[in-house]
Amino acid sequence: MPLEQRRLTYPEVGATAGALPDGYDHLVRSRTIGTGDAVFHAAAERLMGWEMHRSAGIDVRPTAQRAAVGARVLLRLGWGVLRIGAACxxxxxxxxxxxxxxxxxxxxxxxxxxxxxxxxxxRDDDTVVLGITAFSRPAAWWAAAGAPAARRVQERVTQRYLGSVL
Incomplete structure (x- = not known):
């Protein structure tokens, strides 16, 4: 199905900005990446332009050069027949x-x-922190069957994101 025809798959849109919904696995991680205005702006450019994802080893195919409400992205992880596509x-x-x-x-x-x-x-003390907050549960049968492995993959990718913002 073309990316533009796909629909959101969950009703709690925007919930990562507040209390995380029940019925999902939750992930909350953060890392101090430096201090000062220059670090903040450089990291923001990399994040908003999808470079953090690319540096973490994700194949990123966005519909917009910068993250913007309504922009869509196909994220691909893995190689060959083991490559998994994730549309967001x-x-x-x-x-x-x-x-x-x-x-x-x-x-x-x-x-x-x-x-x-x-x-x-x-932050007020001038430190720059990258935070990642997520809620998720399996949608595909094979993701449900491999849920423990999927959680490990999510944790590993999250750690790669935290290490690749600069």
């Missing part, structure tokens, strides 16, 4: 002087249902 739509953008980021939600065909938020924050 940006559902939230943070564009504040001390916070930048976005959340995307799963579309039809994604092996999971849920949402993931990537948020850069420049």
């Amino acid at each position: 739509e940006v559902v939230l953008v943070l564009d504040e002087p001390r916070r930048q980021g976005f959340a995307y939600g799963t579309l039809d065909g994604h092996p999971e249902r849920g949402e993931e938020l990537f948020c850069l924050e420049r």
